[in-house]
Structure formats: structure tokens, C-alpha cells
Amino acid sequence: MNIQDIVSVSETATVDVKLVIMTADIDGDGVFEEVRYGLIEGDTHGAASQVRQAVDDWIADGGAVAAYEVVAATEADIRAEGARRLRLIAAAYTAEERETWATQVDEANALAADPEADVPMIEALAAADGVTVAQMAGFIMANKNAFTAASAAILAAQRTLIAMDPRPTDYTDNTHWT
Incomplete structure (x- = not known):
């Protein structure tokens, strides 16, 4: 150097x-x-x-x-950490697969309302996995509910951190997000 x-x-x-x-x-x-x-x-x-x-x-x-000077976390800092955490909970899935989630949930809801509903995506997924259409619809709704709960927790923590005065300098610590 x-x-x-x-x-x-x-x-x-x-x-x-x-x-x-x-x-x-x-x-x-x-x-x-x-x-x-x-x-x-x-x-x-x-x-x-x-x-x-x-x-x-x-x-x-x-x-x-x-002297050491503590720099306060900005709203943008906290939102960036929230976005990073949201990306992590969906990281196992490609963007293209995530684009089908709304269709999957719509079909699962349609099937719940009418067991004879036309659900081509769920039928294809069920056939590929060797499960019934009803089981696949159940898996889809369970994943949707888990993703919704995890997203809600992250967004609620983000809102709480943004509202704090002063904001914690360790805002990325998991204790603030659980």
C-alpha cells in the first residue's frame, strides 16, 4: 500500500x-x-x-x-434494512416464480369457494408434486399465510423503528426486528 x-x-x-x-x-x-x-x-x-x-x-x-460520533439512523437506513429482510424471506424463490404467487393464491381461493373451479396452475403443480389439487391448494395458502405473517412483522418493526426518537444506532440488530 x-x-x-x-x-x-x-x-x-x-x-x-x-x-x-x-x-x-x-x-x-x-x-x-x-x-x-x-x-x-x-x-x-x-x-x-x-x-x-x-x-x-x-x-x-x-x-x-x-472523538467517536454516533450517527443516527435515517428513515432511509431503516427502510433499506426492512427491504433487505423482506428479500431474505423470499430469497429461495426466483422473481419469475414469485410473479405466479398471486395466481396461485387466486386459484386456491377459487377452489375453496368452488371445489369444481378451473385451477390450471394448481393442477399442474399438484401433478408435478404427486399430491392432490386440494393438498396443493393447502400448501399454497399455508405459504401465503407464513409469508404474510413474516412480512407483517418486518413492516411493523420498520414502522416502530422509524417512529423512535432517538432511533437506535443498532437498528440492524435482530432484537429490533423480532
Whole structure:
């Protein structure tokens, strides 16, 4: 690593760790870019010794280590975490398969209202899985109910977090989403 300039050094919430923002060529290609580096006290691996020396020199030249500053979570941050969690509960299914869910549920509801209803998608899925049409409709409704419950919990947690003042800095922690 070729360090050109230290931009700033800040304490972090973790004891003995500093966040160093510097301009450096990290891969030897001659291109200098802004790099964030977590400098752990006592670490001698990789570029740590070089970064520590650059930070020590920067401080000796009058650079000040900024205090740790807690940055409040924004509504956008919380919504992005909610969206990430919503994607996770549907991650086992392709987008194309998810596009059929409404049809599957509509057919399952139609079958519940009229056992003689025309349900071509459910019939095809049932035949492929070797189950009855009624069993497949039951599986579909169970999945729909589970997805609805999981989505509702995520959206409710998201709304709760957005309404908090102050908002927790650990808003991504599972304790806020369960």
C-alpha cells in the first residue's frame, strides 16, 4: 500500500480501534483513492504497521484524532434494512416464480369457494408434486399465510423503528426486528 495522505483519524465505539480515512494506492496500480481502514491497536498484520506509522506521523504533524460520533439512523437506513429482510424471506424463490404467487393464491381461493373451479396452475403443480389439487391448494395458502405473517412483522418493526426518537444506532440488530 502506498499512502499519499491521511485525511482523518477517528476513535470508534470499539476500544483500541481507530477509523483512518486516507488517500492511498492500495493495489500498486498507481491510482490513489480514498480508503477507509480500521486500525486495531497491536495489529501487525498486512498494512497495519504502515498505516500506524502514517497515523503516528500525521498526529506528530498536528493532526487530531476526532472523538467517536454516533450517527443516527435515517428513515432511509431503516427502510433499506426492512427491504433487505423482506428479500431474505423470499430469497429461495426466483422473481419469475414469485410473479405466479398471486395466481396461485387466486386459484386456491377459487377452489375453496368452488371445489369444481378451473385451477390450471394448481393442477399442474399438484401433478408435478404427486399430491392432490386440494393438498396443493393447502400448501399454497399455508405459504401465503407464513409469508404474510413474516412480512407483517418486518413492516411493523420498520414502522416502530422509524417512529423512535432517538432511533437506535443498532437498528440492524435482530432484537429490533423480532
